[in-house]
Amino acid sequence: GGKMAPPRRVCVTGGGGFIASWLVKLLLSRGYAVHATLRDPCDPKNVHLKQMGEVRENLHLFKADVLDYDALTRAFEGCEGVFHLATPVPEDKIVDPEAGVLSN
8 A cells, every 4th residue: 555654753851942942853754753742832932833833743742851750651652762951950040051061
């Protein structure tokens, strides 16, 4: 039959971040289905992803804090890979990035 294989599924955590949103676009353009996690889907900075999600059937948004194991587990379900770009603290709260990295 001419049925296409289902798209390969990956998850991008911290989908609202600058690098993550570019990665989401790239993955979608390569035919992947993308699960993107957002700490706060209602945050105005995530509006571009929400609009993209309404247009692209392969983009699925999940409200998940990077420290919420159950929410992340739901977002990872069915994915063969995870791009972990979420930070445990909002970017505007990081005063000393090196200290933030070392404390993880």
